[in-house]
Amino acid sequence: MKKIFIFGIFFYSQAFSQNSDFIFSKEFDRCSDKAYSTSASVACVSEETKRQDLRLNQNYQVVMKNLTTLRQQSLTKAQKLWVQFRDANCAFYFDPEGGTITRQISAMCFLTMTKDRADELSKMD
Numbered sequence: 001m002k003k004i005f006i007f008g009i010f011f012y013s014q015a016f017s018q019n020s021d022f023i024f025s026k027e028f029d030r031c032s033d034k035a036y037s038t039s040a041s042v043a044c045v046s047e048e049t050k051r052q053d054l055r056l057n058q059n060y061q062v063v064m065k066n067l068t069t070l071r072q073q074s075l076t077k078a079q080k081l082w083v084q085f086r087d088a089n090c091a092f093y094f095d096p097e098g099g100t101i102t103r104q105i106s107a108m109c110f111l112t113m114t115k116d117r118a119d120e121l122s123k124m125d
Contacts, residue, residue, distance in 0.1 A: 024048050024115070038100040045107040052115040059121035066125060086113045 028051075031044035060079060064072055090113065094106035 024111075025051055027051070038103060042103050042107050045104070045111050049107070049111045049114055052111060052118050056114055056118035056121060059118055059125070063121055063124045082117060086110065086117070089113070 025048060028044060028048040031047065032041070035041040035044050060075075064075065067075060090106050090109035093102060093109050095102045
């Protein structure tokens with residue numbers, strides 16, 4: 001199961017990530033090493049998504065502080081649209097008739113898109 005999960009992470013990271021620096025936290029690595037079921041794997045991805053979402057929000061706040069009011073409004077609009085796109089895009093990958101692997105695919109979509117956006121915002125400051 002672990003080999004399948006690791007393969008899944010690699011495969012889906014390549015499919016979803018636009019960033020070649022696809023590195024997650026040490027906590028995620030430790031969790032993944034112990035995940036021997038779909039539920040455990042999805043839980044690891046979910047926790048890492050929370051960490052990446054925190055990074056995204058921190059980076060967003062830093063960028064916002066350095067923008068004019070007009071540019072802040074523009075970034076706020078873009079960010080709201082990005083969240084809508086991410087949510088719709090990743091929800092598409094969860095196919096209730098597709099078996100448990102679709103939970104992992106959808107979860108990895110949320111994780112990679114969130115990490116990529118956090119990375120993108122970190123380069124704007």
